[in-house]
Amino acid sequence: MIVTLACLGQFMVLLDVSIVNVALPSIQEGLGFTPADLQWVVNAYTLTFAGFLLLGGRAGDLFGRKRVYIAGIALFTLASLAGGLATDPGVLVAARALQGVGAAALSPATLALLTTTFPEGPRRTAALGLWSAVAGGAGAVGSISGGVLTGYLSWRWVLLVNIPIGIGLIIASARALQERRGDGPRRLDVAGAITVTLALMALVYGIVSTANYGWGDARVLVPLIAGVALLGLFVAIETRFAAVPLIRLGVLRSRSVTGGNLVGLLMNAAFLSMWYFVSLYLQDVLHFSPVKAGLAFLPHTVMVMVGARLSSRLVHRLGHRPLILAGALSAFAGFVWQAQMTPHSDFLLMVVLPGILMSLGVGLVFTPVAAAATSGVAPADAGVVSGLLNTSRQMGGALGLAVLTTLSTARIHAESTGTGPTAGAMVSGYSLAFVVAAAFVAAGAISALVLPRHRN
Template sequence: MAVVQFMVSLDLSVVNVGLPQIRTSLGFSEVGLTWVIHAYALTFGGLLLLGGKIADLFGRKKLVLIGLTVFGVASLAGGFATEPGHLVGARAGQGVGAAMLAPAALALLTSTFPSGKERAKAFGVWSAVNAAGAAFGVLIGGVLTEYAGWEWVMFVNVPMVVIALILARRIAADAPSVTRGRPDILGTVLATAGMSLLVFGVVRTDQHPWTSSTTITTLAAAVLLLAVFLYVEKTTSRDPLIRLGLFANRSVAGANLFVLLLGGAMASAFYFVSLYLQRVLGSGPARTGVEFLPFALGVVVGSVLAIKLAASLAPRMVLAIGGGLTGIGFAWFSLFTADGSFASDVLGPSIVASIGIGLCLAPMASLGTGGVAAHEAGAASALLNSSRQIGAALGLAALGTAAHARTGDVGTLEALTDGYSLGMIIGAVIVVGGVVIALAALPRSSPEAASAATEH
């Protein structure tokens, strides 16, 4: 499951550094190039809830094997793409595979390690590779693009798929944990359409501003579809896509709110720091990747610390400490200077923020799936992943817009730096807001102890 999560996280960032070379090689337009990113985000975010439900209905191991196959085939096809449509289609296929993999893998982890120290260790490993995948994606993408060609940012997934398939086959087969009733087809269509439209509306704010009629109409339609979905889930006599009673579990509700906020701040931080290194400090793709290494290593350190702290502190306190450190690190990033350097402006805040993120991820995943009945582990896992994806899309679009507004059309290094600094300080405030939610909303005791609250 660690290999699976590393691969899924890697693909959220590995392609980014190779975009200029992809544009030149395949003849993308400026607008069309954004769909190399958006196609993955759209299918991944839009199909997560459905993937979680299918995992509960038909077995998580089975869905992991199918998802790995889909992801591997799509990656192979993307590497051989000869025109823009081929690559965008392959990226969409990767998103479909990831939407199967992410909730099924986390649900398997949850059911295999239901409580105790082993659960803390398992989620520590999972969280380390989860964030390290995103951070190492920049390094791997930069090195492969510069020395092997952009095709290898797609081909790199194939050996990981093969390894994961070999390991996943050794997992004991899990029986479907849900007695199949009549499927909630209407709810499934509404949720998938609403989530996809929401992500679609947000990611296109780089072309259509937040105040444009296109964006307002798209987001309004998404909200309407999701509101109707919630009504259908509450009133349906069929087997719902997601039981709304899950939100009565304080652990699930609090963790999802936290990951929504942290996901937005994290995605924005990766974006702004990468742009600062390349556009202001002048680092090339490979060097930018290397300069992200301290961040990746810091996440691993934070994840190890989270395992040790879990023995003496409640998960919500570990989460709060991690969120506090992350906020401090992001605020430190906001002190960017136009004539700065990696050592003075990036290294220190990278270490502080990454250790904080590492501390957050394990308890966040454990709380988001803790105290949940076995037959709903896939749904809870999908919900947590959906919150992270929506948070990342919303946060990056909103903070990117704020940074661009601060920069304006000046284009000088000072103006760019001012924009990135504003984005980072807003991100710090968002994370601190998440800490407040964690302390106020999450249960003081372990979520497993409160599982009875979610059984009815």
Template sequence: MTDQQLSAEHAERKPHDHRWAALAVLCMGALMIVLDSTIVNVALPSIRTDLGFSESSLAWVVNAYLLTFGGFLLLGGRLGDLFGHRRVFLIGIAVFTLASLACGLAGSQTFLVAARGVQGLGGAVVTAVALSLIMNLFTEPADRAKAMGVYSFVCAGGGSVGVLLGGLLTGGLSWHWIFLVNIPIGLIVIAATLKLLPASRGPGEGQLDVAGSITVTASLMLAVYAIVNGNEAGWTSLATLGLLGVAIVLLLAFLWIESRVSAPLMPLSLFRLRNVAVANTVGVLWAAAMFAWFFLSALYMQLVLKYSPMQVGLAFLPSNLIMAAFSLGLSAKLVMRFGIRWPLAAGLALATIGLLLFARAPVGGDFVSDVLPGMLLLGLGAGIAFNPLLLAAMSDVSPAESGLASGVVNTAFMMGGALGLAILASLAASRTSARIAAGSELIAAQAEGYHLAFAVGAVFGLTAALLGGLLLRTPANQAAESAQPAMH
């Protein structure tokens, strides 16, 4: 082979190699975000003890992140379209990394919660733009499907790494390190992005729905604040009812803005489509149950069962491994065989049974009989249901709107998670306080509070399963055709 031929072959291979190296960078950025969403749950009891959070106010460590993440997910994608995806991705990674440093150095409740909110903003931008970059890098269907499979596996498998790393860092060092570990990763991602990802320029002009983003995020933050503080202020107090009233007014203002602006954050016309409306409702209910389960089960294992942070991380591992396994294609195969409706309903039903098992977990519970069965069912249910939920949200929309529809359901998921966590954590705290006032011991009272929260979460899960099973209208052949492109 001549030198010219070798050079030509190398030139042909280089773009291919460059794209897959770029995918590795994007996956590393996504891994930072996924790690953060699971690693924090393991450290919650340590954060609570160190900074003096009450059990209900501790929810803000998670909710501050969820609210800004959900509130700015769609706006982040729009910024990428306007100003260039690589540039906005770099800004998102930089914001997330600096906010992680602030979280790791936090010495007060207010500072930590504020830094977590900034983290959520950076995470939203990274998540929204990473998918667009992958779609632009991989234009051939086969390569795109493979790239999406790798990205999905990293996102699902990152949960397993997060719970183990959270236990290791919290138990071996301190909770501060679960945030500080993001600093070197962020710096590597920034350097690799500058070298490997192609620079792109958006048009630099266009309308940003900033008012919509601010009103919906402010509305949900006020609603969550009112719910979290309802136990202390009183559920019928002027403060609680006033905050809820303002939250409703802001939500109505958001809907009015979305019906008027030319480039809405969340086009209301999407919700005239039956499957989109059902999928988003199901997403809100399911997220309300799942986020609260993750939060409260970590507290149950550490405060009631007296597990170490590392033991909590290992306890979560089975459910995360099952979710990762389904992300590699098992869920898509079920959809291709049975359509969207039944895998979604069956997955949510299995997760509901898992929540019911946690609702009866005793004070002196054993891992094999009282924790593991619920973990397995929740991992199995979530692994089966996630892909059908995304497909249902996009099954009625045109290909040009599929990214927007996916962003809408992800936003609904985050907002539902924040509200559900606030409601269920407050219910648990209220029941615990009532049982202590009635003379119960602390650990028994805490267990009863968690039982109530898990039971109400199971009601959310069952309602989601019934809605999905009864109201979705997606032919099996349509779901099968859509399964591979929507693996993200």
């Protein structure tokens, strides 16, 4: 039951990273988003998710993982209701941000429940493999269900669908979970959480602004400098001022923890773009309906889950690094292949086949990264280390999407005519995004060399 609830909670959290992607064109039309602002429907969620994950992980350690798990689901569900009923862009973005806060409380608890229930060894790896398969599959399932819900009902249902799921999880968790928490004072480093969240938002805003202004423009430099300064302030708060730090920076001395988080950050910078840009390509260039575009991700879903299950069985024999490198190689080939698309590409040749390679890579990487980043960690730090891993993934996804969207938008504007972006211009922009995503994957593979040579 613990494994089931952990997997379902993580599934719902990561589902909402991707479920809106297929609905983005409908959301843009329905609420009047500009092309540059549309990404905030995704990034408002991923940024608050990333920024408050450490706080959510520490809250679970101190106040009890069952209590924080249920509170996170409740906030997530209420925010989903507000977003589903939104009538203007600002309300939807605010609701997505609140969803991210709820997810930040919920997600670390799901992984901490597993790492504190199962000691290191085959049983924990099997549980992590299932958790990773569900987490990895959530991205593809989100694209499919988002297309079906948008096509047959409305884009609003990509958010409203969370309400019955959330209510069911609250009831089941209240009955089945036992309270688990660490020792120590029940004090939270709220200042640290707010500081790191504002830092991420400032960095992403600065990167996004380069689509309209030059890198030397004050409207770009000010938020970028502010973001770096806030990150420095966050480190100062954690090392000098916080009575109970959000994260003990000493855990970063572990090569497994540091290497696992670095790999997770770089890989997710590429992986999130796969759902985003393929969805736009299918609908804006190939003119797929939302339902057809959603169903087009079915092969992606299958291969993510195949890769995750395969890696959970092989990680004992091969160790972390070989599986991460194998997954990176598969994903790299898929991203480079996807970058060769044209306005009239064959669906099987230029969407399904590269998608299989990219998705297999996603699945192969998830389990060894999770196992590496949580190995050798004391139970009292299980929640915050779980939050750190999810923070790295979501921060990578948010910053990666900001960089890729900015580069893609600039390329599209440069090649568009006076009547608006052509199919050729859009494809050129999306192709550039996939080339840069492949570079992120390559950097992630190189970062895996930091991991120690041991088998979990």
